[in-house]
Amino acid sequence: MGFYLNSVFPFAGYQEMESDVYFVDKSLLVCELVPALGKRNRYFCITRPRRFGKSVMANMVGAFFEKDVDGRSLFADLAIAKEDIYEKHLNKHNVIYIDFSKIPEKLDDYQSYIDRISDGIKQDFLQAYPELKFDKDMAVWDILFYVFQKTNDKFIFVMDEWDAVFQLPFVTEDNKKEYLLFLKTLLKDQVYVELAYMTGVLPIAKYSDGSELNMFVEYSMATRAKFSEYFGFLDSEVDKLYETYLSVEQKPKITREDLRIWYDGYFTKSGNRIYNPRSVVCALTDNELANYWTSSGTYDSVFTYIKNNVAEVREDLPLLFAGETVRSDIQEYAATAMQLNTKDEIYSAMVVYGLLTYENGCVSIPNKELKDSFANTMKKEESLGYIYNLARxxxxxxxxxxxxxxxxxxxxxxxxxxxxxxxxxxxxxxxxxxxxxxxxxxxxxxxxxxxxxxxxxxxxxxxxxxxxxxxxxxxxxxxxxxxxxxxxxxxxxxxxxxxxxxxxxxxxxxxxxxxxxxxxxxxxxxxxxxxxxxxx
Structure with a gap:
């Protein structure tokens, strides 16, 4: 058991989540992944807004597949245990688990950041395969290929928050290119890769020109139906959580309708409407309705996106706030442009980050939690002109x-x-x-x-x-x-x-x-x- 290779971290992370009173079983995601093991189309990139369960599911995937842990205590009572693949694949694979958002103290340059990951993987392999006696100065991908060549062992890569590096203050444009090359060399067309499961907020196309990581198939909430039921909570799942809430809360203050009004309303390509999972769990845990999600990160400010084109977007704000939809050509690749100048670029970014939802060519505000965020913007931003004046x-x-x-x-x-x-x-x-x-x-x-x-x-x-x-x-x-x-x-x-x-x-x-x-x-x-x- 190493720091990256067959690590205890995904097991411990999922165990913590499963023990929560408001846990939702999404273990059948594994059934979507098993058919791809060892196949050409074995590269998955799942992109969702923050706090929509990406890390929970990454931990679940790692905990299910990886050796050196006994996952029966976690999975025996979950839906996946009833499937034919359960016994065959539970804790039968080597897993390399990387959380790219984990940064050690006093780290302030890209090379140290990536060397920490690369050197950590090398150290794990030196300990796991002492009999092979390979040179620790070899590149990490050369070591992995050498291990495969000698043992025929393959590896499942589970990579959480793949895009976190792009938000680090010390990462330059050249560093970003180096990082993409690192991932490409580590993963693309490598025979030792049994499966690659990657999560993030931002689709690959926003950073890659299409060649570095084009082996991945990307699954976003707005544009791809596959995997849509595994991120966010479905109506039926919130029903069960609410039943639990009524059974454990002595003086419940929240109605089932409250949860729908506050946290529902995100559309997926499959046609499902889903709830913000973090907000639902926090509300039930605290026995209080509040803006749990929109106050938890720098990317949740409406004005962050509209400030470069207040004049055009301003005309849509009253309609959006009134519950109407606004037509938009969502282009997810534009969401991280340094300057979001057109309405479509702005709305694309807001959909990617979860401030708007997208359905049938139109964007809208999904729920009360987000409407409150829009309301705060309209009440405090003088550059919105007449909207600001009317709000006053x-x-x-x-x-x-x-x-x-x-x-x-x-x-x-x-x-x-x-x-x-x-x-x-x-x-x-x-x-x-x-x-x-x-x-x-x-x-x-x-x-x-x-x-x-x-x-x-x-x-x-x-x-x-x-x-x-x-x-x-x-x-x-x-x-x-x-x-x-x-x-x-x-x-x-x-x-x-x-x-x-x-x-x-x-x-x-x-x-x-x-x-x-x-x-x-x-x-x-x-x-x-x-x-x-x-x-x-």
Missing amino acids: ESIKMVNATLAGDIKTMAEILKFAHDTESPIFSYNSEIELSAVVNLVYLAARNEYRVEREDKAGEGYVDFIFYPECKSADAFILELKIDSTPEEAIQQIRDKNYVLRFKGKLGEKPKYTGKVLAVGISYDKKTKVHSCKVEVLE
């Missing part, structure tokens, strides 16, 4: 609505319309709803805002659910070329207020007043009209 006005709009001050409400909506943005042409309710999202942006601090939510006998445009159950709630209906009175009448006729009533025999979920808010816009007169009534 939103506090007045919320207070005016709760007070029934329809004059102030109409003035703020007119202020929105008087901007020069083409989105404020109000040719449809979609555009009007985008404006409403902006002028009520501040409400998201104290309300859960749902658009086109099922209520009573139909779908209401907006429902504002207060976080404080004793606060006033409000239901908002929009009308073009109509009147606010008709909007309120629709709220009453379709009994939308039932959304705030508990089930028969239960106490109401909300004890404050429920307000009916009607907003209309006349395209000819360009006049906004508002009305607020208390629903009984």
